[in-house]
Amino acid sequence: MKGKGKFVPHKGGGLYLYISKKLSNDSAFPFKPYDEVNIRIVKGKLIIEPVKSLNKEDEENWKKLMEVRKNFEQKHHGKWVVIANGQIVAIGDNIKEVLEKANKVTNYKQHRILWKVGEKIEEQAIRKIRGRSLRRKET
Numbered sequence: 001m002k003g004k005g006k007f008v009p010h011k012g013g014g015l016y017l018y019i020s021k022k023l024s025n026d027s028a029f030p031f032k033p034y035d036e037v038n039i040r041i042v043k044g045k046l047i048i049e050p051v052k053s054l055n056k057e058d059e060e061n062w063k064k065l066m067e068v069r070k071n072f073e074q075k076h077h078g079k080w081v082v083i084a085n086g087q088i089v090a091i092g093d094n095i096k097e098v099l100e101k102a103n104k105v106t107n108y109k110q111h112r113i114l115w116k117v118g119e120k121i122e123e124q125a126i127r128k129i130r131g132r133s134l135r136r137k138e139t
Helices: 056-075 095-106
Strands: 005-009 015-019 037-042 045-050 080-084 087-092 112-116 124-129 132-136
Touching (some): 056 087, 087 095, 095 112
Antiparallel strands (some): 005 015, 080 087
């Protein structure tokens, strides 16, 4: 699948990416109108990928974070917390020790949240630990 496109300036700043009708109507085209995408540049190439939706395990982890957030900000300010399987699996002052404990408890579970209590929670991949991302999400 190959086609041409064009970057068109937006009046409020930024750019729109125009993709030809021929390409966007192709059955192999991976996006639909209004799909959210992640865009990055790697070695001079523009990479556009679909945003992955949260699965059930991620949802449980975020629900737990929102449930304990205020209480933890008072009792555990400045400590590191890992949430996995919808539960608090590790709390401590040292990030390395907390991650080691979490890895043992969860057997390197992929879907987990690493949070420093008291810091703003942002959505981003924050650490790669043995090839697995730990995520934080803005609230």
